[in-house]
Amino acid sequence: MKQLELSLKTISGQETYPVRHPVLREGRPLSECEFEGDEDATTIHLGLYSKEKLIGVATFLKKSNPCFSEKVQYQLRGMAILQRFQNKGHGKIILDEAEKLLSNKCHRIWFNARKIAVNFYEKNGYKKTGEPFEIANVGVHYVMTKKII
Template sequence: MTIRTAVVDAAEIIPLRWAVLRPGLPRESAEFVEDRRRETVHLAAYEGAGERVLACVTLFPDPLPGQPAPAWRFRGMASDPAVRGRGFGVAVLAAASETAGARGARLLWCNGRTGARGFYERQGFAVAGEEFVIEGVGPHLVFTRKIVHSG
């Protein structure tokens, strides 16, 4: 199995984002104000030459309060339940880190679901702060990871 990642338009990833992260809510709940920002990047993961989005993430420059390092935040990270544990989420997260780093970020962060804590920690993220609740979505934590530049 080969996992391919690509930069895509928001329209390509919103269906997966909506199905996984906002089930039972209106489709608009899966559309973020950041989707329309010029510097926002949407990434999708596919199996080989396939065209079905199997994982996605959206990232954009956004300082982490209290941190001086240039930071990019990611949102809307989702993977199709049928492929969980097969590396698609890891692939889009790696692509997000590479993309943000290439644009000058030194820190990558998100407000991630508490239930995804194990996944983020396995990817080198640390929890920053206390759990909080996003209304209609559930409990979250802030996850952060330094971006290590090669070369």
């Protein structure tokens, strides 16, 4: 990890809320921060800390998308960096470390990406697939994916 004060840890689903809530569910009830599968034994929540402060989170759920043929696939959900820490390479650090961690567990990562985040994911080697689609209250999304190993 480049910046010395940064550390990445596995955390619980609820520990992601201080980042999920302001970044992904601003102004909505805290209960909307809970995702289906958060508590599954195969789910991995990653937290990026700057010193002691949690600044970014991402969740990886063992879940297959029928568009892809690989036997073991993980879905990325809830990728978020606190606003004042965005555009500093923190998102890339989480994705890079997650790919290393998942490389012996799965063959493909996929997710529904918000249109505004598509550039970020493309720069990190993910590709759009299929037509854009609407998720109610959130907006236009694309399925994006990368084959792992």
